[in-house]
Amino acid sequence: MNGRIKVIDLTQPIFNEMACWPGQLKNRIWTYNTHEETGRQYKMSFQTTAMLLNDHNGTHVDAPNHRDPKGKSIDQIPLERFYTEAICVDAREVKPDEYVTVEYVKAYLERTGLTIRRGDTFLLCTGHYEKYTNARMEYVLEPFTGLDGRTAEWLADQGISGFGTDAPAPDGWKSIAKGEFPADVTFNAKRGILVFENLCNLVKLVGKRFKFIAPPLKIVGCTGSPVRAMAILEE
C-alpha cells in the first residue's frame, strides 16, 4: 500500500499570530488544563488546549451560508463533496494584476492533456503561500493571483464540485482591490461550489490528476471549517 500511494499535505499550519483577513477574528490557542495543576488534583495528570478559531482562517472550506444567508451550513454538506478527483492548474506565471482567464485555463489544459470532469475539485496553484507563508500578515495583504468572474462561471458550467487555491481567495487582486469578489460569489452563493482557501504545496501537483481529500469539522451552523487537506497520488 505505502509503496503505491503518496500523500501530499496541502494544509497550512495553525498557530497564534497566523495571518487573518483584516477585521476578522484572529486565532487564539492556549494551554487550558496543565499537567502541573491536574497532577495535584488527580492520580494521573492531563493537559488540554483551548482554541478560539475563526472558521475562515488558514486552510479551510467555505460553506454556502458564508455568502448566501439562506445557504446550507458546513454540517449539512455531504462528505462525498470533500473526497473527489482533482486537477491542479499552474497559474504562477499570471501576475496578481492580471486575471486567470478562460483562455488561460483552456490553453493550459490543451498543453498538459488534462481535462475537467464533472465532480472534480479544480485547484489553482498561484505560488502565493510559498512566497509569503501565513506566519506574516503580508500573506493576506500582498496582491495575489486569481480568477475573473467569467472564468468562475465557465468553471461552474464544467460541473466542478469544488475550487481550491493556495491564496486567500479565488478572485484576482484587481477585483479585491475594488472590494469585489465575483468569482467567490459565483462559486459560493450562486452555483453551490465549495471553495477551499489557503491551501499549500500545490506546486507539487501542477499538471496532475489525483484524489483530493479535505473533510471539515461537523460544527453546527458554521459558515466554513478548517480542513486537513491532502492529495493522494498513485505512483
Ligand SMILES: [Zn+2]
Ligand atoms: Zn473562507
